[in-house]
Each structure stands twice: as structure tokens, then as C-alpha cells.
Amino acid sequence: MRVGLALALGLGIALGAQRVATEPGGTRLGLSLVLGALFGFVLQRARFCFFCLWRDFLDTRDPRGMLGILTALAAGLVGYALVLGAWMPDPSGTRLPPDAHIGPVGPVLVLAGLAFGAGMAVSGSCISAHLYRLGEGSPTAPFALLGTMLGFGLGFATWNPLYLASVSAAPVLWLPRHLGYAGALAAGLAALAGLAWLLHRLGRVPADTAAAGAPLTAIFVARWPTWIGGLAVGAIATASYLRVAPLGVTAEIGGRTRQAAAQFGLLPERLEGLDTFRGCATAVRDALLTPNGLFVGGLVLAALAAALAAGQFRPAWPSGAQAARGVIGGLLLGWGAMTGLGCSVGTLLSGIMAGAVSGWVFGLAMFGGATATLLAGRRLRLLP
Numbered sequence: 327m328r329v330g331l332a333l334a335l336g337l338g339i340a341l342g343a344q345r346v347a348t349e350p351g352g353t354r355l356g357l358s359l360v361l362g363a364l365f366g367f368v369l370q371r372a373r374f375c376f377f378c379l380w381r382d383f384l385d386t387r388d389p390r391g392m393l394g395i396l397t398a399l400a401a402g403l404v405g406y407a408l409v410l411g412a413w414m415p416d417p418s419g420t421r422l423p424p425d426a427h428i429g430p431v432g433p434v435l436v437l438a439g440l441a442f443g444a445g446m447a448v449s450g451s452c453i454s455a456h457l458y459r460l461g462e463g464s465p466t467a468p469f470a471l472l473g474t475m476l477g478f479g480l481g482f483a484t485w486n487p488l489y490l491a492s493v494s495a496a497p498v499l500w501l502p503r504h505l506g507y508a509g510a511l512a513a514g515l516a517a518l519a520g521l522a523w524l525l526h527r528l529g530r531v532p533a534d535t536a537a538a539g540a541p542l543t544a545i546f547v548a549r550w551p552t553w554i555g556g557l558a559v560g561a562i563a564t565a566s567y568l569r570v571a572p573l574g575v576t577a578e579i580g581g582r583t584r585q586a587a588a589q590f591g592l593l594p595e596r597l598e599g600l601d602t603f604r605g606c607a608t609a610v611r612d613a614l615l616t617p618n619g620l621f622v623g624g625l626v627l628a629a630l631a632a633a634l635a636a637g638q639f640r641p642a643w644p645s646g647a648q649a650a651r652g653v654i655g656g657l658l659l660g661w662g663a664m665t666g667l668g669c670s671v672g673t674l675l676s677g678i679m680a681g682a683v684s685g686w687v688f689g690l691a692m693f694g695g696a697t698a699t700l701l702a703g704r705r706l707r708l709l710p
Contacts, residue, residue, distance in 0.1 A: 328634040335631035339363045339624055346615065354570055358617040361566050362624030365573070366458050368562065369625070370632040371545075372555020374398075375455035376670045377446035377696055379552065384697065389529030394552025396518045396525075401560020402679035403518075407511045409568050410502065410680070417502035427572050427676040428604045429667045429684040432496030434488050439691025442662030442669065446692070447699035447709065449473070449655025452670040453663060454575045456656075457622060461629030463641030469652025470659065471579075477660020478576075478583040478608070482593055488665065489598045498604075499683035510681045517686075546635045563679055570617055572680065574672030575625065576663045577618040580608030583660075605667025651709075662692075 339359065347356030368374065372394065379391025410423050422428050429435065446452050449470040451459060456474075460467040501510035563573045587593045601609060606618075633639040644652075663669040666688050668677070674692065677685025703709030 328637065328639065332631040332635040335627055335634070336363075339627055339631075343624075346620070354617055355615055355620055358570050359620040359624040361562060361570060362621035363628035364624075365559070365562050365621070366461065366625030366628035367632050368550075368555050368558045369454060369458040370461065370629040370638075371636075372550040372552050372558070374552065374555045374559060375458075376452045376674075376692075378451065378455065380693055380696060381700065383525070383529060384700070386532075387528065387530040388532060389525040390531060391552045392525050393522055394554075394556040396522050397553045397556030398559040398563070398675065399556075399678050400515060400518050401557050402563045402675065403511055403514045403681075405560060405564025406567065406679040406681070407507050409564060411507050417500070417507060419503075422498070422500060422604065423680065425571055426567075426604055426680040426682070427574070427606070427668055427672055427685070428498060428500050428680055428682040429673065429677065430493055430496035430498050430603065431684050431687050432492050434492045434496070435666055435684055435687055436691045438662045438666030439688040440662075440695035441658045442666060442688075443692040443695025443697075444699040445477070445655045445658030445660075445662060446670075447655070447696045447703060448658060449652050453579075453659055454625075454669065454671045457575060457625050458629035461626050461631075461639075462633040463639050465642045465644035466648045466652040469644065469649045470656035473653040473656020473658075474576075474579060474660035474663070475583045475656075476653070477657040477662070478580045478664045479587050479592065479660075480657065481661045481664025482584060482587060482597060482608075484661075485600060485665070486594055486596075486598050489600070494599055501681040501683065514678065514681065546632070547637070559675070560679075563675060566621075567676070567679075570621075572672065572676035574606040574618065574668055574676060575622055576669050576672060577606040577608065578616060578622050579660075580606060580664055581616070581618075584608050603667055606663070606669070606672040608664065 343356040343359040346352045346359065349355070373379075374394070376395065379395060382388045382391050410417070410426075414421065414423050449456065450466055451470070453474055456464070456467040456470045460471065501513065505513060566573050584593065630639065659669070666673050670692060674685050674689040677688065700709060
């Protein structure tokens with residue numbers, strides 16, 4: 327029964343992509359749905375959650391999950407370098423590559439990363455993981471995503487003073503402009519190699535006792551090694567940037583929240599400079615179907631199909647504590663993502679892959695905020 331439902335969902339995604347692709351200008355929409363489905367399938371199969379993999383390292387010193395994230399970044403760095411080099415052979419001018427997530431670097435970005443990391447620790451996942459866990463039946467994910475929307479609303483309310491005080495004067499730093507593509511790629515890969523060496527030295531890789539299974543079982547039932555998921559994420563990120571847009575999961579959430587807030591008169595009259603920055607754009611959505619909306623929809627549906635096929639769809643009734651942690655953590659996630667112009671996927675993954683210093687800064691602040699919040703929450707017996 328569950329396998330049949332999974333197949334039906336997969337077929338529905340394929341037919342839906344084919345249907346929207348036949349509309350005028352629908353090729354980009356159909357491709358967004360397919361790429362989102364691939365992304366959701368990979369996230370679910372590899373348990374590709376930034377917070378969960380970092381928590382594994384903190385709790386058991388198992389570095390494999392974090393090494394998988396570094397693998398994704400390395401694969402994406404190479405892919406982006408090839409794409410950017412073809413599109414903009416000379417990166418030394420004042421122009422930035424089209425749509426790349428390259429944001430301003432300053433105190434506000436650090437604050438956004440800290441808040442986002444704290445939200446991960448409180449809610450138990452990053453936004454992309456809450457989306458794929460929604461497909462697994464997580465009792466916390468719906469509340470975390472609701473909190474994320476509220477957090478975006480709060481971010482819009484606080485944007486103008488932050489922009490005028492700091493963001494407007496913050497530099498936008500793109501490594502290829504200063505180092506060239508080869509130099510930026512070498513520097514990025516060297517940094518990732520150094521982090522991998524440090525994780526390996528500090529970590530303890532457990533003995534692998536898993537027996538090799540049948541190919542279909544290995545793909546659709548057993549959890550994938552995170553490094554395989556990382557390679558897949560890097561490939562999907564490159565394909566997405568080449569054909570649609572950089573990876574990101576918050577543009578639709580932010581755009582719809584901004585639209586609702588505007589309708590209820592809850593937005594400032596003007597959001598100073600917001601729409602001039604690169605990142606997960608939060609412009610008001612006029613169309614019913616958008617590329618990022620279909621990407622997110624495909625992500626959730628494919629994660630549901632993957633969870634059904636693997637027997638990991640386990641819906642549960644939420645407890646009061648789960649609901650509270652979801653909303654509070656989501657509020658921090660949403661504010662951090664709005665203020666940082668993206669989340670762990672948009673600002674960190676897509677930013678670092680594009681050579682943006684903002685991706686590195688956001689990532690360091692994010693993991694710092696997650697660690698401090700997790701340790702403090704456990705000491706106070708507020709977090710598991």
C-alpha cells in the first residue's frame with residue numbers, strides 16, 4: 327500500500343511537471359518542480375539536516391554528517407565555478423553574477439546567523455529539514471513553519487532600522503572579484519579541506535556494521551551515507567543555478583508572508599533597499615505558481631514519497647512542548663532567514679558555492695548560535 331502511494335506521488339510529480347511545462351513560459355516552472363522533488367528525495371534519504379548532523383558531531387563526535395555537508399559545498403564550488411566562468415569570463419569588474427546569493431557582510435548578517443542557529447536548536451531542524459520532515463509526518467514541522475512565517479513578518483518590521491544603521495553600508499564581498507575564479511575555487515576547497523581535516527581529527531568515526539543490501543533497498547529504504555547526499559546536493563545546486571535559480575527554500579515563504587502582511591497593513595510603507603540585494607527574494611507574489619513555490623512543493627511531496635517507500639512516514643500528534651518549541655524556534659528561523667537574505671540553503675550553501683563571503687560568515691554564526699543555544703537549553707533542561 328505505502329509503496330503504491332509512493333509511486334503514485336512520483337507519477338503525480340512527473341505529470342504535474344509535464345503539465346506546467348506546456349504552458350507559455352512554463353519550462354522553468356516544470357524544471358523547478360522536478361529539481362525540488364530531487365532535492366526533497368535526497369534530503370530525506372540522506373537525512374541532510376544541518377542541525378542534526380552538527381548535533382551528531384557534538385554528542386558523539388561522529389564527523390560523517392558534517393563531512394557530507396562539506397562534500398556538498400565542494401561539489402557545488404566546482405560546479406558554480408564552471409557555470410560562472412562561462413557566463414562571466416572576467417569577474418574583476420563591478421558586476422556580480424546574475425541572481426547569485428552574494429549578500430552584504432556586517433554585524434547584522436552575524437546577528438541573523440546567530441538567530442537562525444538558535445532557531446535550529448530550539449525547533450530541532452533548519453527550514454529545509456522541517457520541509458522534508460513535514461513529508462515524514464513530523465509533529466513539530468507544521469508549527470516550526472508557522473513560526474517561520476511569523477518570523478519573516480517580524481523581520482520585515484525590523485528591517486528598516488537595521489538597514490539604515492548597518493546593512494546599507496556593509497560591503498558585498500565576492501571572492502572571484504579579488505582572487506579570480508581559480509584562486510577563489512582553490513581558496514574555497516582549501517578551507518573545506520582544512521575543516522574536513524579538523525573534523526576528522528576531533529571526531530570518532532564509528533565502525534560501519536551495516537551490511538550491503540539489494541540495490542533497491544539501498545536506494546529506497548536504507549539511509550544513504552551523507553557524503554553521497556552531499557554529492558547529489560552539489561549537483562542539484564549546480565543544475566538549479568544553471569537552468570532556474572540558486573538553491574533556496576525561503577523565497578516563497580517570505581514572499582507570501584510579505585504579501586499577506588501588506589494586505590493587512592502590517593508592512594512598513596517602504597522596505598529600504600531590500601529588493602536591491604541578492605538572495606532569497608521576498609517580493610510580493612502575483613502569480614499563483616512560482617518557481618520557488620513549485621520547488622518547495624516538489625520537495626515536500628518527494629520527501630513524503632521517499633518516507634512512504636522506506637516505511638519512515640510516522641505521523642504523530644504533537645505535544646504542547648513540541649508545538650511551543652516549533653513556533654518559538656520557527657520565529658527565530660524566520661527572522662534570521664529574512665534578515666540574512668536566506669537560510670542554511672540559500673545564504674550558506676548557495677552563497678559559499680558562488681564564492682560569497684556572506685555564506686561563510688552566516689554559516690559560522692549559524693553553527694555558533696546553534697551550539698550555544700543547545701548547550702544552554704540542555705543545561706536548563708529545556709531542550710532534549
